[in-house]
Amino acid sequence: xxxxxxRNRTITITAEEAKKLKSQLTKKVDGTVPTDKIICNDxxxxxxxxxxxxADLLIIDPPYNLGRDFGTIKFHATKNSDKYEEYLxxxxxxxxxxxxxxxxxYICGDWKCTSSLQRVIEECGLTILNRITxxxxxxxxxxxxWKNGMExxxxxxxxxxxxFFNLEAVKIRRRVLAPYKENGKPKDWxxxxxxxxxxxxxxxxxxxxxxxxxxxxxxxxxxxQKPEKLYAKLILASSKPYDMVFDPFMGSGTAxxxxxxxxxxxxxxxxxxxxxxxxxxxxxxxxxxxxIQGYSDGIFWERNSQxxxx
Numbered sequence: 001x002x003x004x005x006x007r008n009r010t011i012t013i014t015a016e017e018a019k020k021l022k023s024q025l026t027k028k029v030d031g032t033v034p035t036d037k038i039i040c041n042d043x044x045x046x047x048x049x050x051x052x053x054x055a056d057l058l059i060i061d062p063p064y065n066l067g068r069d070f071g072t073i074k075f076h077a078t079k080n081s082d083k084y085e086e087y088l089x090x091x092x093x094x095x096x097x098x099x100x101x102x103x104x105x106y107i108c109g110d111w112k113c114t115s116s117l118q119r120v121i122e123e124c125g126l127t128i129l130n131r132i133t134x135x136x137x138x139x140x141x142x143x144x145x146w147k148n149g150m151e152x153x154x155x156x157x158x159x160x161x162x163x164f165f166n167l168e169a170v171k172i173r174r175r176v177l178a179p180y181k182e183n184g185k186p187k188d189w190x191x192x193x194x195x196x197x198x199x200x201x202x203x204x205x206x207x208x209x210x211x212x213x214x215x216x217x218x219x220x221x222x223x224x225q226k227p228e229k230l231y232a233k234l235i236l237a238s239s240k241p242y243d244m245v246f247d248p249f250m251g252s253g254t255a256x257x258x259x260x261x262x263x264x265x266x267x268x269x270x271x272x273x274x275x276x277x278x279x280x281x282x283x284x285x286x287x288x289x290x291x292i293q294g295y296s297d298g299i300f301w302e303r304n305s306q307x308x309x310x
Contacts, residue, residue, distance in 0.1 A: 008214045010221060011285075013277050021280045022273070035244070038256065038283075039269045040276040043091055043248050046269065052097045055267070056164075056243035058105040059234055059255040060095065061226060062088070065113040081116045088120040095248050096124045102162045104238040106132075107154045108226070114152045126156040134206040134230060138213075153234070169236040171199045172208065173299045199299070202233070208294065208303040216293060217285075220278045222252035229294040231258040239264055253279025261290040 004010065013021065025040045029049040039046055065084040099105060105126060109117045114131075121128060132153040141147035157163040176196040190197055209230050212219040218228050231254050235245060241263040247255035250268030252275050259266040260283055270276050294301050 005214070009217045010214050010219045011217075011278055011281060013281055017281065018277055021277045024280050025273075025276050033244070034267045035265050036260075037267055038250065038253070038276050038279055039267070040271070040273055041269065042271050043269050044094075047091070047094045047098075047248070050098055050267075053100045054244060055098045055246035056100055056103050057235065057239040057245045057264075058095065058099050058103065058107075059231060059245060059247050060105065060249060061108040061224075061247070061251065061255075062091075062249050064110050065116070081113075084113060085116045085120055088116060089123070091248070092120055093124050095246075096126065096158075098246055099158060101158055102164065103158060104163055104165075105154075105156045106234045106238070107156070109152050109154070111148065111150070111152070114154075117152075117154055121154055121156050126158060127160040128154055128156045129160065130155040130204050132204045132206060134209050136209070136211060138211040164238060164240065166237055166240075167201065169298070170202050170233050170300060172202055173197050173301050174200050175302060202300075206230075206233070208300065210294065210303055217289075218254070218257075218282070218293070220252040220275075220282075222275060222278065225252050226254045228254055228258045228261070228292045229300070231255050232262060232292050232295050233300065235259055235262050235264060250279060251275055253282050257282045257286055258292065260286050261292060 004012075024038075026034060026037045027040055029039060029041075029046045031049055031051065033051055033054045065081070096105070105121075107117055107121060118128065118131075132155060133150050134153065136149055136151045174197065176198050209227055210216075212225050212227055219225070235255075235258055239245060239259075242265060244265045244267065245255060245259040247266070247268045250256060250270035253268060253270075256266040256268040256279060268279065270279065294303065
């Protein structure tokens with residue numbers, strides 16, 4: 001077992017906890033909608049047994065075209081985009097079939113695979129509405145190249161004339177450094193004991209996300225864990241309370257946990273049992289603590305600007 005610093009809050013699981021958590025995982029699918037379930041299995045072995053059009057929102061974070069060790073599974077990068085696109089085509093159409101006619105899809109990628117993602121998404125008959133780029137600040141950088149500090153999320157829908165999007169739910173609270181007044185009163189901003197702030201509409205560039213690290217209670221040892229705040233934006237913008245959020249590459253469970261914290265139903269599939277156990281423990285922790293770092297009182301805060309309750 002790793003020896004961790006005293007203030008390290010990374011989620012760990014004891015042998016006794018593991019036994020209990022394993023009993024809560026779903027191994028098989030029987031053709032009914034697996035509501036609020038973590039399915040510990042190979043996606044391609046179970047996807048056909050999940051009813052079509054059961055999800056309001058898909059959040060997909062597949063392996064990127066990079067060499068990566070995921071514990072019991074190793075993903076090997078291909079030398080050309082054609083082979084990676086073959087991999088995407090092996091599962092993406094089946095996953096898209098699980099989406100309702102008025103549903104939305106968010107698919108994560110990096111600069112190496114984002115063009116492949118775009119092509120295969122469009123092959124599946126989806127309409128791409130936007131490409132979100134978010135600042136992924138982690139790592140020390142490269143010696144002979146620019147540091148990779150960005151990732152993409154493609155936003156697509158089945159029907160561009162009929163989909164849900166809640167702009168008010170994802171506005172950002174930004175600090176006002178040069179407040180403008182009209183007739184002596186704040187114009188489009190508000191005064192508070194903690195400073196002056198304005199609610200602004202979000203763009204497709206997000207620079208307010210913090211990657212999970214050892215001092216954050218959501219952190220696990222997963223090598224590519226996504227932040228809860230990142231997925232909270234997707235879930236609040238593109239789903240309603242009690243909607244179904246489906247994540248076919250669940251990892252350590254961020255989409256499912258965030259969906260639960262925000263009052264949505266969820267379903268996640270993950271082949272790695274250890275990751276499933278982390279996710280199941282996070283879901284149990286969410287029963288007592290629904291806090292999402294950087295999001296409080298219905299507002300997303302700029303990074304490092306939140307001064308009220310967390």
